[in-house]
Amino acid sequence: xxNFFSGTKFRITVSILLSLLLGVFFAAVSDNGSxxxxxxxxxxxxxxxxAAKQLTELTEDFNGYFRSSxxxxxxxxxxxxxxxxxxxxxxxxxxxxxKLEAYEEFLEVKEENPDFSFVxxxxxxxxxxxxxxxxxxxxxxxxxxxxNDPVIYGDALVGTVRALTENSCTxxxxxxxxxxxxxxxxxxxxxxxxxxxxxxxRNGLIILSGLTKNTPVVSGGVxxxxxxxxxxxxxxxxxxxxxxxxxxxxLNLYALVEPxxxxxxxxxxxxxxxxxxxxx
Numbered sequence: 001x002x003n004f005f006s007g008t009k010f011r012i013t014v015s016i017l018l019s020l021l022l023g024v025f026f027a028a029v030s031d032n033g034s035x036x037x038x039x040x041x042x043x044x045x046x047x048x049x050x051a052a053k054q055l056t057e058l059t060e061d062f063n064g065y066f067r068s069s070x071x072x073x074x075x076x077x078x079x080x081x082x083x084x085x086x087x088x089x090x091x092x093x094x095x096x097x098x099k100l101e102a103y104e105e106f107l108e109v110k111e112e113n114p115d116f117s118f119v120x121x122x123x124x125x126x127x128x129x130x131x132x133x134x135x136x137x138x139x140x141x142x143x144x145x146x147x148n149d150p151v152i153y154g155d156a157l158v159g160t161v162r163a164l165t166e167n168s169c170t171x172x173x174x175x176x177x178x179x180x181x182x183x184x185x186x187x188x189x190x191x192x193x194x195x196x197x198x199x200x201x202r203n204g205l206i207i208l209s210g211l212t213k214n215t216p217v218v219s220g221g222v223x224x225x226x227x228x229x230x231x232x233x234x235x236x237x238x239x240x241x242x243x244x245x246x247x248x249x250x251l252n253l254y255a256l257v258e259p260x261x262x263x264x265x266x267x268x269x270x271x272x273x274x275x276x277x278x279x280x
Contacts, residue, residue: 117274132176140167156260157236175201182228188216208255233275
């Protein structure tokens with residue numbers, strides 16, 4: 001019995017009785033006309049009712065928030081789909097624009113060189129492992145392409161075909177040591193030829209060798225193919241002279257040339273399959 005009076009159950013019972021007594025007291029002194037029992041019940045249940053009301057409002061707010069979040073998520077998905085569609089259209093537009101530019105350049109070259117036979121081609125692979133920038137085109141032997149055919153963009157020489165399959169070919173750029181082109185500087189008419197060296201290729205430059213000791217070639221001069229040897233048509237632009245250097249012996253001069261073609265932007269090119277003087 002003693003444990004009962006000191007226990008938790010006793011304290012709870014006393015608390016409930018005190019609450020009821022307080023309710024009766026307030027009911028007795030209030031003038032609201034309600035019965036004491038109603039007042040007591042109202043006094044006791046009021047906090048519970050308020051708590052239930054707040055819980056209901058919170059639930060409604062949560063449901064509204066959930067619905068809003070779903071609506072936002074749906075809108076985000078729609079915007080992503082629209083963005084993907086517009087991005088695809090932009091990519092197609094850029095491809096078409098580059099192709100049109102390539103064909104415009106082609107028409108000018110064709111008008112100036114009616115003896116040229118061309119095969120239009122697209123770059124389908126750039127060999128990132130090749131420091132000399134070789135790339136693969138979507139035209140091959142079935143399209144009339146042959147080893148050593150020159151590749152151009154507009155009137156600029158880009159490289160030469162060095163590997164071939166039935167439906168594709170690999171092009172070596174002017175930076176490749178395997179490519180050497182007979183050339184001349186158009187202002188001075190001095191004959192020369194191109195070479196490559198890794199240290200210069202990395203900086204986007206090729207070497208112009210065979211210059212005379214007192215060469216009149218200067219920075220800013222334009223270098224073009226000479227047509228000698230029959231591998232490349234005459235007067236394709238190779239690039240622009242950026243500097244004149246003396247070799248290690250101190251006896252010979254060479255020029256550093258920046259190619260006319262911007263290899264980083266190339267997507268569409270033309271393979272010259274035939275021209276007057278080929279292999280002549």
